[in-house]
Amino acid sequence: MFLSTSNLCGTIMALAGLPPPPGAIHPVPSTRSLVHRLNICPSASAASQAQTLTKYLAMAILETLALIVATFFAIQFFKQQRRRYPPGPKGLPVVGNMFDVPLENGWRIFRDWSREYGSDIVHAETLGMHIVVVNSAKAAKDLFDGRPHIYSDKDRSTMVLELSGWRRAWASIPYGDSWREHRRIFNRHFRTSALTRYHPRQAKAAHRLLQLLLDAPQDFASHIRYASGSAILDVVYAFDALPGDPRLDLVERAMETLAEILHAGVFLLDVFPILKHVPAWLPGAQFKRKAAGYKKLVDAMFEVPYAQLKADMQEGKAQPCLTTSLLFDCDSDPTPERDEILMNIAGTAYAAGSDTSVSTLGIFVLAMVLYPEVQSFVQEEIDRVVGRDRLPEISDRGALPRVTALIQEVLRWHQPLPLGLPHRAMVDDEYNGYHIPAGSVVLGNAWAILHDGATYPDPTAFNPNRFLAADGALRSDVPFPTEVFGFGRRICPGRHFAMDTLFLTVASILAVFRIEHAVDDGGREVEVQEAFTPHGLSQAEPFKAHFAPRYAGAEDLVRATAVMD
Numbered sequence: 001m002f003l004s005t006s007n008l009c010g011t012i013m014a015l016a017g018l019p020p021p022p023g024a025i026h027p028v029p030s031t032r033s034l035v036h037r038l039n040i041c042p043s044a045s046a047a048s049q050a051q052t053l054t055k056y057l058a059m060a061i062l063e064t065l066a067l068i069v070a071t072f073f074a075i076q077f078f079k080q081q082r083r084r085y086p087p088g089p090k091g092l093p094v095v096g097n098m099f100d101v102p103l104e105n106g107w108r109i110f111r112d113w114s115r116e117y118g119s120d121i122v123h124a125e126t127l128g129m130h131i132v133v134v135n136s137a138k139a140a141k142d143l144f145d146g147r148p149h150i151y152s153d154k155d156r157s158t159m160v161l162e163l164s165g166w167r168r169a170w171a172s173i174p175y176g177d178s179w180r181e182h183r184r185i186f187n188r189h190f191r192t193s194a195l196t197r198y199h200p201r202q203a204k205a206a207h208r209l210l211q212l213l214l215d216a217p218q219d220f221a222s223h224i225r226y227a228s229g230s231a232i233l234d235v236v237y238a239f240d241a242l243p244g245d246p247r248l249d250l251v252e253r254a255m256e257t258l259a260e261i262l263h264a265g266v267f268l269l270d271v272f273p274i275l276k277h278v279p280a281w282l283p284g285a286q287f288k289r290k291a292a293g294y295k296k297l298v299d300a301m302f303e304v305p306y307a308q309l310k311a312d313m314q315e316g317k318a319q320p321c322l323t324t325s326l327l328f329d330c331d332s333d334p335t336p337e338r339d340e341i342l343m344n345i346a347g348t349a350y351a352a353g354s355d356t357s358v359s360t361l362g363i364f365v366l367a368m369v370l371y372p373e374v375q376s377f378v379q380e381e382i383d384r385v386v387g388r389d390r391l392p393e394i395s396d397r398g399a400l401p402r403v404t405a406l407i408q409e410v411l412r413w414h415q416p417l418p419l420g421l422p423h424r425a426m427v428d429d430e431y432n433g434y435h436i437p438a439g440s441v442v443l444g445n446a447w448a449i450l451h452d453g454a455t456y457p458d459p460t461a462f463n464p465n466r467f468l469a470a471d472g473a474l475r476s477d478v479p480f481p482t483e484v485f486g487f488g489r490r491i492c493p494g495r496h497f498a499m500d501t502l503f504l505t506v507a508s509i510l511a512v513f514r515i516e517h518a519v520d521d522g523g524r525e526v527e528v529q530e531a532f533t534p535h536g537l538s539q540a541e542p543f544k545a546h547f548a549p550r551y552a553g554a555e556d557l558v559r560a561t562a563v564m565d
């Protein structure tokens, strides 16, 4: 009963009463000859003949479908054979590497894949979504810097962009004219020559932090969060927020939604974008309800401080800040489109700059508890250069290479975003003979690059000396850990501002405090582990520390400086 495929097409057409197809190899059988070939008894009733022919037709259709499906899979199979993706775990049929893609400590696991498969770039695929991870400085330079027209786009996360309100954060907008416009305006206010105007506010935040550390050293983590957030609010909106200010609380709660999104790894929604159309009340559609809650907070984070600043400007009581400069640039009367861009630039500065700085300062405190000898080494320099009558200023930086080396080592040791923010390949590409398909999520593994023993020998050791020459100056042959700030054209444009904040905060803390192990009620030192949270936005796992004034006049110096601010 089975048909040869060469005859299939013509047979179906004959049964349908159509003329033979052009170029048919075999003569198309007539209905009479079919009746004969199918062994249908010519004397059988018309109903029985029709039934047999219907069965025959159904089989023919099924075989055609089977043939189409088999051809489709064969083409896919051969295409994949021809396209050599970068190496990675083998994966399972249909779901691919769904269970291989790590949701925790991905930076370490992807680095291990590179070692196992002997390749700078590694690959995973799940349900048609390709992930390529770039694990070496050379490959990162070749791809992100060398091919910016391919790798400057951003991953279009449905959760981040469409449902949660984070589409306003221009760090995630697609590469194109709108991104260029955001970046151009932002750069005008954050290039190195524009930064001196922010130094007094950054210094004020650092000095307030010292005072809070004096009063309640055990709460150092929340003081660091306050100081980092208030410094950026002050620079962006000229809000002089004291601890507990509701404006700080609002932006902090909005920031928590981003941390939650990043902590969740790849949201199911991003693998199945169709799910965004599921009604929010359906069981299992909890992500939609979550996203609606996120959106309210994130919208408020962008809209409320911006609207308040504009109202203050109209009443003539706004202090100069980033947002007033942005508005003055367009005569305070922007078009609605321009207004949206300015609001996004102001809000993104807060969003991008607060948690990253908090995480870096937390990692600094952890390193100081764990490596007291490094702390003493840097404090010796501060005492020698700055003395004990004043606090360090930004103008001291050139004379304090140990402080700079310490900050560089903190950034190299562990990063707030060890896998950066995901980029996206805009078109198909080839690298080292491997195929990188258009639409792949491309991750720069900053952690792996900054733990490459060829560039940073003994990479797990915390050793700021690696950045210092024998004469005590900064070495020019050991690279600054740029990758902590991302890659290519999307590299963090706030990095110079961030380095100023870090310098002022780290130098001021070490000038007056000895950071030590906390002591429990029984007088025993509380143990501290070198441990970091395992998700996208990473920080030191919660730990205890004590901040003790280093010398008799330290407390007076802190209080006097706070009054002068």
Ligand code: HEM
Binding pocket: 170, 171, 172, 183, 186, 190, 348, 349, 350, 352, 353, 354, 356, 357, 360, 416, 417, 420, 421, 422, 484, 485, 486, 487, 488, 489, 490, 491, 492, 493, 494, 495, 497, 498
């Ligand atoms: C230690 C502090 C900081 C770290 C570690 C950090 C890190 C990063 C990283 C990894 C990216 C993603 C780059 C990429 O996509 O390849 C980024 C983007 C960005 N950062 Fe930062 N950042 C810090 C502080 C800041 C500050 C203080 C600001 C603002 C004043 C800022 C503003 C931005 C913006 C606007 C983007 C998006 C750039 C774009 O998409 O073109 N960052 N940052």
